[in-house]
Amino acid sequence: MSTPQPSTGEILLTMTDIHKAFPGVKALDGVNLQVRAHSVHALMGENGAGKSTLLKCLFGIYAKDSGSIQFLGKEANFTNAKEALENGISMVHQELNLVKQLSVMDNLWLGRYPTKGIFVNHKKMYDDTKAIFDELDIKLDPNEKVANLTVSEMQMIEIAKAFSYNAKIVIMDEPTSSLSEKEVAHLFTIVRKLKERGCGIIYISHKMEEIFQLCDAITIMRDGKWIDTVNSVDTNMDDLVAKMVGRSLTQRYPTKENEIGEVILQVKNLSAKNQPSIQDVSFELRKGEVLGIGGLVGAKRTDIVETLFGIRERAGGEIIVNGKTVQNATPVEAIKNGFALVTEERRSTGIFAGLDINFNSLISNIKKYEKAFLLNNSEMEKDTQWVIDSMRVKTPNQATRIGSLSGGNQQKVILGRWLLTHPDILMLDEPTRGIDIGAKFEIYQLIADLAKRGKSVIMISSEMPELLGVSDRILVMSAGKVAGIVETAKTSQEEILQLSAKYL
Numbered sequence: 001m002s003t004p005q006p007s008t009g010e011i012l013l014t015m016t017d018i019h020k021a022f023p024g025v026k027a028l029d030g031v032n033l034q035v036r037a038h039s040v041h042a043l044m045g046e047n048g049a050g051k052s053t054l055l056k057c058l059f060g061i062y063a064k065d066s067g068s069i070q071f072l073g074k075e076a077n078f079t080n081a082k083e084a085l086e087n088g089i090s091m092v093h094q095e096l097n098l099v100k101q102l103s104v105m106d107n108l109w110l111g112r113y114p115t116k117g118i119f120v121n122h123k124k125m126y127d128d129t130k131a132i133f134d135e136l137d138i139k140l141d142p143n144e145k146v147a148n149l150t151v152s153e154m155q156m157i158e159i160a161k162a163f164s165y166n167a168k169i170v171i172m173d174e175p176t177s178s179l180s181e182k183e184v185a186h187l188f189t190i191v192r193k194l195k196e197r198g199c200g201i202i203y204i205s206h207k208m209e210e211i212f213q214l215c216d217a218i219t220i221m222r223d224g225k226w227i228d229t230v231n232s233v234d235t236n237m238d239d240l241v242a243k244m245v246g247r248s249l250t251q252r253y254p255t256k257e258n259e260i261g262e263v264i265l266q267v268k269n270l271s272a273k274n275q276p277s278i279q280d281v282s283f284e285l286r287k288g289e290v291l292g293i294g295g296l297v298g299a300k301r302t303d304i305v306e307t308l309f310g311i312r313e314r315a316g317g318e319i320i321v322n323g324k325t326v327q328n329a330t331p332v333e334a335i336k337n338g339f340a341l342v343t344e345e346r347r348s349t350g351i352f353a354g355l356d357i358n359f360n361s362l363i364s365n366i367k368k369y370e371k372a373f374l375l376n377n378s379e380m381e382k383d384t385q386w387v388i389d390s391m392r393v394k395t396p397n398q399a400t401r402i403g404s405l406s407g408g409n410q411q412k413v414i415l416g417r418w419l420l421t422h423p424d425i426l427m428l429d430e431p432t433r434g435i436d437i438g439a440k441f442e443i444y445q446l447i448a449d450l451a452k453r454g455k456s457v458i459m460i461s462s463e464m465p466e467l468l469g470v471s472d473r474i475l476v477m478s479a480g481k482v483a484g485i486v487e488t489a490k491t492s493q494e495e496i497l498q499l500s501a502k503y504l
Contacts, residue, residue: 009037012168012200013058018067020053022404024396027053028064031226033219035169035200040191042203042211042232045221045244046438048394048406051204054221055171059084059091072168082111090162091171098146098154105129105142108161132160136190152183152297159190170194171202176210179297188214206437208237220244245438252437253469254444258451260472261287265425265456270307270317277312278303278480285425285456290447292471292488293460296500299477301460302344305427309334309341321425335364340423342414344430344460350414353403357395360402360413361387365420387416392442408439415446426450427458432466444470464493479503 013035020028028050035041043051057064060078069076071089078084081091098107105125114124129142138156146154155175162170172191176184191201191214203215211218212232220227220243227243265285272278278300285291293301306312308319310330319326321337328334331341343349351360361384362369369376369383384398391412395405402410411431418426428447432440447457447470461467467474468488476483476499483502486495 009039009198009200011035012037012072014068014070015054015058016068016070018054018057018069019065020050020057020062021065024400027224028057029224031067031221031224032229033202033226034229035202036217037168037198037200038195039216040195040201040203040214042205042215042218043221044204044206044211044218044240045227046408048223048409049221049244050224051221052173052406053224055091055173055202055204059089059171085165085167088166088168089171090165090167090169091173092155092158092162092175093173098157100145100147102146103142104140104144104146104149104157107146107157108132108142108164128164129160132164136160136163136193137186150298152179155179155183155187156190159187163194167199169200169202171204173204174206175203176205176207183297184210206435206440208240208437211240212237222246241437252441252465254441254448256448256451256472258288258290258448258472260289261454263287264322266318266320267308268318268320270304270319271315272303272307273313273315276300276480277315278307278477281317281482283475283482283485285458287456288451288454289473290451290457290459290471292467292474293458293477294462294464294467294474294496294500295477295483296504297462298479299500300480301477302429303480304477305341305429305458305460309339309427311341335421335423338424339427340364340418340421340425341427342411342418342429342431344433351402351410354401356399357388357393357402357405357413358384358398361417361420364417368420383420387413387420390419391416391446408435411435411443412439415443419450423455425456425458427460429460430462431459432461432463440466464496467496468493476500476502 011034015031015033018028018031031050031054033054045051053062056062058069060080060083078087099110108129109125114121114128126142133140138160140153140156175187179187194201205211215232217229217231218235218240219229220240222244263284264287268282270278270281281304293304295301303312307314308328310328310333319328326337328337328339358380362380369380381398387393388395388398393409393412395409402413432443447459451457459471471488473485473487474491474496475485476496478500481503483499
């Protein structure tokens with residue numbers, strides 16, 4: 001296989017001609033991957049390309065159908081994650097797997113506590129945790145309960161856990177998806193320390209800028225196949241995108257063709273209970289408009305849409321839709337008033353992972369299918385197929401469990417679910433988080449098409465280029481307050497960043 005690699009270290013891992021099939025779908029079809037010591041190796045591809053399946057075969061979660069895995073010069077066929085960890089392969093998942101009611105150090109050493117006789121040696125556990133944190137410059141108290149931490153702090157625990165295994169291969173799946181710029185910089189420092197230590201890091205990210213900033217080599221997958229492996233210095237963003245999606249993307253954002261009309265939503269002095277939260281938030285949303293909401297992590301952007309949707313209890317303020325005051329005390333009431341909300345954490349608050357695509361597509365609109373105390377199956381199948389076709393969901397059929405789909409395909413099902421309710425105001429909280437560049441463009445196009453049809457969209461995003469590329473105006477939050485509302489065509493990243501820090 002043609003796999004040029006930077007000559008930074010010995011070969012740690014070679015996966016050759018890996019195949020894996022599930023009923024109705026060939027997930028991996030002759031995939032190759034080679035990782036060296038002292039290097040960061042990006043694994044790229046659209047959602048559904050097979051990246052996660054490949055790494056699950058390596059990690060012992062799935063058994064490959066055929067092919068060879070060589071790790072540290074020997075054939076490796078791990079049968080479970082514990083075996084992979086004990087042999088020097090560690091994975092930092094995008095969806096964090098921590099026991100929130102336990103302490104930081106309990107989570108770090110869970111299942112392998114240091115003992116003194118028959119008792120847990122808490123002093124050694126504390127000292128060992130502190131030593132790892134000091135080496136990685138992680139400012140956390142080992143005794144702190146995980147439930148009290150931020151998402152970024154939880155991410156640091158997962159990375160420290162990988163470090164504690166003295167892993168030779170560390171897999172990082174979208175590690176920056178919930179981090180601020182400052183936290184991303186700290187993560188990169190840790191990744192480089194792992195690299196200096198002799199690790200090979202397999203890095204999955206859809207953020208092109210990160211790939212070129214951090215990675216030495218890049219392997220591209222598409223539709224379960226290995227497409228190419230290149231050195232980062234020998235390629236560019238356009239070439240990568242063309243290989244990932246099988247075509248050139250001439251533009252990152254669709255052309256805006258929407259006509260902005262009359263005011264459809266007025267929000268006056270909106271505040272939420274359970275402080276700290278939003279305070280005196282006021283803005284207007286017009287028909288056919290895409291209103292972006294920006295700000296730093298912790299600015300309480302999500303609190304706005306959760307309060308408007310009845311998830312978060314309102315402390316004060318007024319919500320006026322088409323000139324009429326509404327309460328939106330519950331999500332059911334909000335849906336009746338024409339609101340829809342796609343949440344940020346799709347796994348915990350967006351999908352029913354154990355149930356099929358049919359159920360997940362229709363659950364928000366289920367009363368539509370009731371007929372004389374029965375459900376109209378043909379109508380349900382028709383609408384589910386509309387979701388699959390219009391959202392371009394990659395799935396064998398409607399009965400596929402949604403939890404088995406890639407993150408991007410899960411997000412498409414959720415978007416389709418809410419569009420079936422025919423909302424006037426669609427609220428999207430980080431709608432492209434963890435989604436590949438090809439699927440992102442499809443979602444941007446969907447947003448543009450909705451606005452062109454006169455729908456109004458509120459979109460929260462941590463990605464500045466996304467806000468500037470998709471929205472008509474941007475509401476900038478700072479410490480729970482509106483720092484300013486700017487016209488997208490007349491603003492800049494610098495102005496938005498300045499407003500983001502206004503009340504800090």
